[in-house]
Amino acid sequence: MASLLKTESLSKSFGALAAVAGVSLSIEEGSLHSIIGPNGAGKTTLFNLLTGTFPPTSGEIFLGNQRITGTPAHQVAHLGLARSYQRTTVFPAFSLLDNVWTAAFATRRDWKGLLFKKSSSYDDVQERARQALGDVGLAEKQNHLAREISHGEQRQLELAIALAAAPRVLLLDEPAAGLSPEETRRMVELVRSLKGRYTIVLIEHKMDIIMRVSDRISVMHFGRLIAEGTPAEIQANADVRRAYLGGMAA
Amino acid sequence: MRKEIVLLLISVVLLPFIVRPAIATEIWIFAMFGLGLNLLLGYTGLLSFGQATFFGSAAYVAGWLLKHYGINVLFALAVGTGVGALSAALVGYLCVQRSGLYFIMLTFALNQFFYFTAYQWTSVTGGEDGMPGIPRPSLLGLDFSKPIVYYAFVSAIFLLSLWAMKRIVEAPLGKILQAIRENEVRAAAVGYDVPRFKLAAFVIGGAFSGAAGVLYAMLFGIVPLEAIGFVFSGNVVFATLIGGSGSLYGPIIGSVVFIWLSESMSTIWARWPMLLGIAFVIVVLFLRGGVVEAWHRFSRLRA
Numbered sequence: 376m377a378s379l380l381k382t383e384s385l386s387k388s389f390g391a392l393a394a395v396a397g398v399s400l401s402i403e404e405g406s407l408h409s410i411i412g413p414n415g416a417g418k419t420t421l422f423n424l425l426t427g428t429f430p431p432t433s434g435e436i437f438l439g440n441q442r443i444t445g446t447p448a449h450q451v452a453h454l455g456l457a458r459s460y461q462r463t464t465v466f467p468a469f470s471l472l473d474n475v476w477t478a479a480f481a482t483r484r485d486w487k488g489l490l491f492k493k494s495s496s497y498d499d500v501q502e503r504a505r506q507a508l509g510d511v512g513l514a515e516k517q518n519h520l521a522r523e524i525s526h527g528e529q530r531q532l533e534l535a536i537a538l539a540a541a542p543r544v545l546l547l548d549e550p551a552a553g554l555s556p557e558e559t560r561r562m563v564e565l566v567r568s569l570k571g572r573y574t575i576v577l578i579e580h581k582m583d584i585i586m587r588v589s590d591r592i593s594v595m596h597f598g599r600l601i602a603e604g605t606p607a608e609i610q611a612n613a614d615v616r617r618a619y620l621g622g623m624a625a
Numbered sequence: 626m627r628k629e630i631v632l633l634l635i636s637v638v639l640l641p642f643i644v645r646p647a648i649a650t651e652i653w654i655f656a657m658f659g660l661g662l663n664l665l666l667g668y669t670g671l672l673s674f675g676q677a678t679f680f681g682s683a684a685y686v687a688g689w690l691l692k693h694y695g696i697n698v699l700f701a702l703a704v705g706t707g708v709g710a711l712s713a714a715l716v717g718y719l720c721v722q723r724s725g726l727y728f729i730m731l732t733f734a735l736n737q738f739f740y741f742t743a744y745q746w747t748s749v750t751g752g753e754d755g756m757p758g759i760p761r762p763s764l765l766g767l768d769f770s771k772p773i774v775y776y777a778f779v780s781a782i783f784l785l786s787l788w789a790m791k792r793i794v795e796a797p798l799g800k801i802l803q804a805i806r807e808n809e810v811r812a813a814a815v816g817y818d819v820p821r822f823k824l825a826a827f828v829i830g831g832a833f834s835g836a837a838g839v840l841y842a843m844l845f846g847i848v849p850l851e852a853i854g855f856v857f858s859g860n861v862v863f864a865t866l867i868g869g870s871g872s873l874y875g876p877i878i879g880s881v882v883f884i885w886l887s888e889s890m891s892t893i894w895a896r897w898p899m900l901l902g903i904a905f906v907i908v909v910l911f912l913r914g915g916v917v918e919a920w921h922r923f924s925r926l927r928a
């Protein structure tokens with residue numbers, strides 16, 4: 376299998392803090408690749424680099440054969456990279472349908488009628504938006520406002536916005552953050568159902584989830600990659616146990 | 626939506642019988658000015674404190690051409706729309722990269738820059754005395770020197786711009802601007818070049834405000850220096866917030882309230898701006914959606 380997303384010695388420093396330090400990562404097309412690591416390990420910063428939120432201090436990013444280092448966020452979205460956020464980042468006063476509509480329209484092949492055509496008359500966008508809401512199980516609530524639904528539903532919406540872009544790569548930053556055990560179970564099922572349809576990079580804290588869904592796992596610690604392998608290999612890795620699993624997985 | 630349109634058409638017909646035609650005309654002109662501002666304020670969530678820059682620049686340029694070359698009224702409107710858009714492109718270009726207080730201060734500072742340019746450039750603008758002698762040339766046999774005829778013309782232009790603005794905010798552009806207002810980070814992440822869309826809001830809003838400036842110059846036959854000053858910029862923000870920045874019709878209602886109050890009260894009671902102050906405090910504290918929200922709450926209560 377070919378690698379779809381690749382980084383070479385990717386680094387980002389905030390002043391004296393090396394949040395991401397020399398990360399070389401290769402994500403296979405169609406796989407679910409997880410990134411784990413303790414708080415502050417640099418996982419979210421890595422996503423911010425991949426999606427062009429800010430440019431890296433050094434290193435390179437490739438999508439397929441294309442070098443995308445330094446490409447700004449709004450252009451990255453058009454290349455087929457979509458992300459969800461650890462802290463819910465939606466459009467609060469919009470209906471759920473408008474939330475996903477906005478994402479679906481952005482990646483449409485053209486923006487004809489941008490100024491004068493009625494938003495509701497883009498059948499293809501409408502269809503893709505409904506599909507994305509349906510995929511996360513929010514179809515019935517499409518007319519509710521995003522700020523009025525529960526935290527759990529907002530986490531589902533967070534994912535739907537990423538899906539609505541019809542991306543090649545899905546970057547999910549702790550989709551189960553703050554969810555109850557029951558909600559977490561459903562979120563895991565949801566992520567599992569997306570497996571195979573997208574190339575997925577998943578940041579997650581909860582070890583049981585990671586071990587169940589991942590094809591491969593990379594472990595970050597103080598900005599560095601300290602291990603990579605299959606779930607079984609990671610569980611057996613002594614460094615990982617010492618750095619991370621020892622305290623967490625018990 | 627239907628109900629609002631019918632109500633508006635009735636108001637347009639009745640207004641010149643309730644207040645003097647000149648004041649009625651000023652109300653719709655000020656409403657157009659507010660429509661332009663509200664694309665930035667209400668839809669994009671950008672508090673522009675310099676909208677008079679576009680209103681005033683357009684009034685001066687079109688006014689000057691009317692005065693010296695007696696250009697066609699429609700051409701004057703087109704020029705004003707263009708000048709409004711162009712000056713907004715310039716101001717917008719400098720402002721869209723900033724946010725929060727810096728953004729507001731910069732729109733204000735640039736407004737001051739335009740104001741002092743007009744103040745100093747007396748040979749063209751007349752400085753403090755304003756630019757008098759702006760004609761209202763007839764169009765297709767319509768004699769605009771008759772107040773009621775000019776009122777009808779302004780009403781038609783106003784309704785046309787309202788229709789255009791309605792189309793814009795109901796099109797994807799309107800949704801994208803609101804998405805930027807709701808969450809800039811996410812809007813960029815899903816694929817929108819946020820600064821460019823903000824600039825588009827400036828340019829389109831500036832075009833509407835510019836057209837209003839030309840109608841204003843022809844209404845009073847003069848471009849007063851205040852037309853490009855910060856008090857005007859403040860007034861339109863004020864009126865829009867009172868009317869309700871969250872709605873397409875907010876600036877229109879705000880204009881009716883603001884102009885009507887200022888015209889009717891200023892002769893009776895010198896301290897009338899206090900009333901506006903009180904209205905403003907009420908809006909800020911209890912009624913974020915202005916008169917429009919008050920109306921919605923009232924209708925729900927009745928239902």
Ligand SMILES: Nc1ncnc2c1ncn2[C@@H]1O[C@H](COP(=O)(O)OP(=O)(O)OP(=O)(O)O)[C@@H](O)[C@H]1O
Nearest residue numbers: 389392394412413414415416417418419420421461
């Ligand atoms: N914009 C920023 N400016 C300054 N420091 C930052 C910035 N973003 C992240 N950091 C710092 O970089 C380090 C890595 O943060 P990051 O959010 O990437 O960690 P994380 O692995 O996602 O942690 P968590 O599991 O808690 O989400 C932290 O020390 C954090 O404080």
Ligand SMILES: [Mg+2]
Nearest residue numbers: 418419420461
């Ligand atoms: Mg994080």
